[in-house]
Amino acid sequence: MNGADAIVKCLQEEKVEVVFGYPGVAIAPVFDSILSSGIRTILVRQEQNAGHAASGYARITGKVGVAIATSGPGAENLITGIATAFADSIPLVCITGQVDSRLMGSDVFQEADISGAVESFVKYSYIIRNPEDIPRIFREAFYLASTGRKGPVLIDIPQDIQHAKMESFVWPKQVKMRTYKPTMQGHAMQIAKVLTQLQKAKRPILCVGGGVLLADAKKEVRDFAERYGIPVVCTMMGLGVLPTGHPLFFGMVGNNGQLYGNRAMNEADMIIMAGCRVADRSISQPDLITSGKVLVHIDVDPAEIGKNAGPTIPLVGDVKCVFHDFLTHDDLSIDCGDWVETLNGYRRQGEKRREATMKLALAEKTRMKWVDPRAFVRGLSLAMEDNAVYVADVGQNQLWSCANAVIRDGSFLTSGGMGTMGYAVPAAMGVKIARPDLQVVAVCGDGGFQMTMMELATMKYYGVAAKIVVLKNGWLGLVRQYQHFSYHDRFSVTDLGEYPHLDMLTKAYDMDFIRLTDNDDIDKAVQQFLADEKPVLMEVDVDPNVLA
Amino acid sequence: METKKKVFQLLVDNTSGVLSRIAGLFSRRGYNIESITAGVTADPRFTRITIVASGDDDILEQIEKQVRKLADVRHVRELKPGESVYRELAMIKVRCDASQRQDIISVANIFRGKIIDVSPESLMIEITGGQDKIDAILKLLSGYEILELARTGIAGLGRGTDHIVTLS
The missing domain is CATH 3.30.70.260 (ACT domain)
Structure with missing residues (x-):
């Protein structure tokens, strides 16, 4: 057995079924060993997409996603995938080849200090110096990635370590890390404090973030909200925790959120933040929104608590454990009076306004060319299966999706923290590879799509039947919109033009293509788009003047 | 704040x-x-x-x-000030001729500093203490030309046997 065999054995011990990657000389021993391992390999067309695909895979399975790249440029390309995963706390183990140990530090061909480069956006980065350390380091890496606040871990392995003969392979029975012990259970006294406050509150609200999904606590949170009739809002990463139409769900908050969601937050007298960071896009002025309110902040990462807003009651712990504990108290008397009814009023108003805007937009065909993207994403999401996965890219398409897509029992995935354009196509591919039984749709703009469209080849090669929507308006729409508001329509370097012709592009990949140019055809086109189990690309022509 | x-x-x-x-x-x-x-x-x-x-x-x-x-x-x-001890080491090289030497040595003595090198035109002082003490001697020496200064930054330990972390 050599080091590479040991690495593959580690992956088997961790029950890794699929890896996404791109080979090169410095990682060739691992790819050689993996060939006969039974682990499925997906050759992406650029390493960044291995990171995103592994991220999609991890988010839908709850397992650790694995991406493998070679040294130097391979590892460097992976960086965007790693940083994107870090910003959204997605568990990945990224394996990179490295030049021979004795050459490290001498600037030889394809050498880059990847471990140093990613230091600020991984949970940990390892360089393996001794083949005997392989089992321990892999065991630790998977443990680090998947526990506490999840995130990417990088393992850099010099080529000579991959070739080195190993005397024995001992898989550690347990992880012994003296320095790493995440707090899972919430403190009983803090939990009691929260529940006491909750019984005093007249207008409580639960604000849920991506941490709820990462902790697999959707059910617990929903049970708790339903048992006591507590209204719920979410951040972008928390979309999907409650279905869009749930009577207690009042939409997404933040500068791209629903007016009625923000209003609910403003008027609440007690806010329970669960698994969210109180980040700038959700809560732009934490001091303002929390003044005069009881703020409870539940997070597995103690450093997030108090970073952006000082909570009245900090509660460190895993969201699932904490809500499980909340639910064991069944003697609470919580009376919110007509609070939910008030919020329902706001929501009705908001929805009415939305319908009216949409109607107007659809009627004004002369001003509004082509397809209204808001009506389209709504129509698309309504036609999708209940448990479908909606993967939004970044830009206007993302904001239209957040505001208008209807999510039922499925998932909504996007790059929230980092806002990485080009996330949707490779992430959707990763999701579909993990769960071929689910309907998976990536919704992109024409900017983001072109950043990772080379993955159409991967999808076709492996028969990955994810569906892709490109909302095409010929512009970098969200930046254009920003230039419209902040630079008086001086549109600098945001014009994408008409290329590529997506009909011809899909032809190059033998892929089905649909073009939608008229609002009246939305339903028909969407039906056709979703009909068969094969990859399809739908171009939706959108007026660049529609704002998000 | x-x-x-x-x-x-x-x-x-x-x-x-x-x-x-x-x-x-x-x-x-x-x-x-x-x-x-x-x-x-x-x-x-x-x-x-x-x-x-x-x-x-x-x-x-x-x-x-x-x-x-x-x-x-x-x-x-x-490491809270009342409950801990901090020490820093500084090496201070001062330009001095024979006529200034005694003055500088007496400043060093007041601070329990040691003279660790002497040349015809310079003197090197080693001093250990809290940051305040080192700041104080530097202030006293500011009338002379300090040629080079090396400070280690402080090391510290808590007083007594409380809060000792067992390393096992």
Whole structure:
């Protein structure tokens, strides 16, 4: 057995079924060993997409996603995938080849200090110096990635370590890390404090973030909200925790959120933040929104608590454990009076306004060319299966999706923290590879799509039947919109033009293509788009003047 | 909020790159380090790092939390002034001719400094103490020309036997 065999054995011990990657000389021993391992390999067309695909895979399975790249440029390309995963706390183990140990530090061909480069956006980065350390380091890496606040871990392995003969392979029975012990259970006294406050509150609200999904606590949170009739809002990463139409769900908050969601937050007298960071896009002025309110902040990462807003009651712990504990108290008397009814009023108003805007937009065909993207994403999401996965890219398409897509029992995935354009196509591919039984749709703009469209080849090669929507308006729409508001329509370097012709592009990949140019055809086109189990690309022509 | 200084004592796993991980955390999050010292402990698996950081209360709290989050960091505590002892070593090279030599030596003596090198035109003083003491001698020597100054940054330990971390 050599080091590479040991690495593959580690992956088997961790029950890794699929890896996404791109080979090169410095990682060739691992790819050689993996060939006969039974682990499925997906050759992406650029390493960044291995990171995103592994991220999609991890988010839908709850397992650790694995991406493998070679040294130097391979590892460097992976960086965007790693940083994107870090910003959204997605568990990945990224394996990179490295030049021979004795050459490290001498600037030889394809050498880059990847471990140093990613230091600020991984949970940990390892360089393996001794083949005997392989089992321990892999065991630790998977443990680090998947526990506490999840995130990417990088393992850099010099080529000579991959070739080195190993005397024995001992898989550690347990992880012994003296320095790493995440707090899972919430403190009983803090939990009691929260529940006491909750019984005093007249207008409580639960604000849920991506941490709820990462902790697999959707059910617990929903049970708790339903048992006591507590209204719920979410951040972008928390979309999907409650279905869009749930009577207690009042939409997404933040500068791209629903007016009625923000209003609910403003008027609440007690806010329970669960698994969210109180980040700038959700809560732009934490001091303002929390003044005069009881703020409870539940997070597995103690450093997030108090970073952006000082909570009245900090509660460190895993969201699932904490809500499980909340639910064991069944003697609470919580009376919110007509609070939910008030919020329902706001929501009705908001929805009415939305319908009216949409109607107007659809009627004004002369001003509004082509397809209204808001009506389209709504129509698309309504036609999708209940448990479908909606993967939004970044830009206007993302904001239209957040505001208008209807999510039922499925998932909504996007790059929230980092806002990485080009996330949707490779992430959707990763999701579909993990769960071929689910309907998976990536919704992109024409900017983001072109950043990772080379993955159409991967999808076709492996028969990955994810569906892709490109909302095409010929512009970098969200930046254009920003230039419209902040630079008086001086549109600098945001014009994408008409290329590529997506009909011809899909032809190059033998892929089905649909073009939608008229609002009246939305339903028909969407039906056709979703009909068969094969990859399809739908171009939706959108007026660049529609704002998000 | 007012800017304060705090002394943090870290016990970390002696892994490769641990110091750069910690220094990198400070630089990328924009925290101010006044000084940082590191040295192996009685148990070679661990390194003790003493960091003097400055910032307002919120920043100092974040520093402690973010440092604690690093997977190599086993233990973080604040070394509070009343409950701990700090020491720094400084080497001060002063330009002096024979006529100034006695004056400078007597300043060094007052601070229990040692003369560790003499040349016809210079004198080197070694001094150990808290940062205040070193600042004080530098102030007294400011009338002379200081040619070179090397300060180690402080190392510190808590007083008594409380809060000792057993390294097993």
